[in-house]
Amino acid sequence: MPTMAAKRDYYEVLGVKKDSSTDEIKKAYKKLALANHPDRNPGDQAAVDRFKEAAEAFEVLSESDKRARYDRFGHDGVKGAGHAGGGFQDVGDIFEMFGDLFEGFGGRGRRRGGGARATQGDHLKASLTIDLPEAAKGCSREIEIKRRELCGTCHGSGAKAGSTAAKCDYCNGQGQVVQSQGFFRVQTTCPACRGEGKIVRDKCADCSGSGRKVEKVRLEARIPPGVDTGMSLCLRGEGEPGTNGGPRGDLYVEINVKDHNLFERDGQDLICHVPITYSQAALGADIEVPTLDGKKNQHIDAGTHSGEVFRIRGGGMPDPRGGRAGDLLVEVHIEVPKKVSDEQRELLLKLAELEQANVSQHRSSFFDKVKDWFTGENS
Numbered sequence: 001m002p003t004m005a006a007k008r009d010y011y012e013v014l015g016v017k018k019d020s021s022t023d024e025i026k027k028a029y030k031k032l033a034l035a036n037h038p039d040r041n042p043g044d045q046a047a048v049d050r051f052k053e054a055a056e057a058f059e060v061l062s063e064s065d066k067r068a069r070y071d072r073f074g075h076d077g078v079k080g081a082g083h084a085g086g087g088f089q090d091v092g093d094i095f096e097m098f099g100d101l102f103e104g105f106g107g108r109g110r111r112r113g114g115g116a117r118a119t120q121g122d123h124l125k126a127s128l129t130i131d132l133p134e135a136a137k138g139c140s141r142e143i144e145i146k147r148r149e150l151c152g153t154c155h156g157s158g159a160k161a162g163s164t165a166a167k168c169d170y171c172n173g174q175g176q177v178v179q180s181q182g183f184f185r186v187q188t189t190c191p192a193c194r195g196e197g198k199i200v201r202d203k204c205a206d207c208s209g210s211g212r213k214v215e216k217v218r219l220e221a222r223i224p225p226g227v228d229t230g231m232s233l234c235l236r237g238e239g240e241p242g243t244n245g246g247p248r249g250d251l252y253v254e255i256n257v258k259d260h261n262l263f264e265r266d267g268q269d270l271i272c273h274v275p276i277t278y279s280q281a282a283l284g285a286d287i288e289v290p291t292l293d294g295k296k297n298q299h300i301d302a303g304t305h306s307g308e309v310f311r312i313r314g315g316g317m318p319d320p321r322g323g324r325a326g327d328l329l330v331e332v333h334i335e336v337p338k339k340v341s342d343e344q345r346e347l348l349l350k351l352a353e354l355e356q357a358n359v360s361q362h363r364s365s366f367f368d369k370v371k372d373w374f375t376g377e378n379s
């Protein structure tokens, strides 16, 4: 940035004569601003300084009263007026003040200065309930949401057919009002047009001048395999429309996975409770267990206890982030029949007889402990 001592003559900065017209000054400034535009000279501080210096010169020479004071008193005559004297601290201020001069050049000039500020539309939320096999495999679901869309009648302008929205006088179409208070520049949303930069006098009947209409929209949501309750899916750009050319918001779809009657979920693992008989537990068996991919054989060792868990690796839920899949934990439970047939009763009685005569070491110590407890010994 040029220092006070080294401040160049504004006419010299813009390369114009003392008697140049406002148009010539504007043209000269535009040429300099485009040549030294930060978007064209990334990382070039000298260009940024020239860009700021040119804006400062233009700010003074483009306004007749400031120019007259400058012509009479030089730099001292315009000290404290606008940015003259202190210079522009921030390139963004230049875009805000003179941005419409860069219209058509693209980049920041147009977005920041060409009118009211572009803002992204609001994000929306929706929810979706799927069942466990769908969550495991991933699925595609159509969802219906209500969101505001640009009104088809006025194409979002809010103005009645044949009329156009007028530029807001209060903010001169900028959507923002800037107040200078000493060194501070306070920028606020224009109260007259609420930042739109336009005022609709003849309102479109279909949208009451808002330019938006609530519509039902059907969208396809693709759900990746492995999702769990509470996870959210983001559909980029499916929220409400932005204002002044800003991007749409996003739609967040919260997933709810229904409980399953066979599989209990524990993170990416699934737990399945499988009943086995006493004889299967005692003798060992190959039992059929349900998995997400159909039935599978699982070997049960002889002497299996109720509540013992067999792990089927990779039989759980996939990882939605692409990691290792969870396991299926088969928890076996010995089922005691409520009713027994005559033959079963006979065999069980025989078994009971055998067990009385032939009590195992483990069982005898267990029953000894119980007996001791009740008789108050060793407790």
Ligand SMILES: [Zn+2]
Binding pocket: 151, 152, 153, 154, 155, 156, 158, 159, 204, 205, 206, 207, 208, 209, 211, 212
């Ligand atoms: Zn309309």
Ligand SMILES: [Zn+2]
Binding pocket: 168, 169, 170, 171, 172, 173, 174, 175, 176, 190, 191, 192, 193, 194, 195, 196, 197, 198
């Ligand atoms: Zn306004």
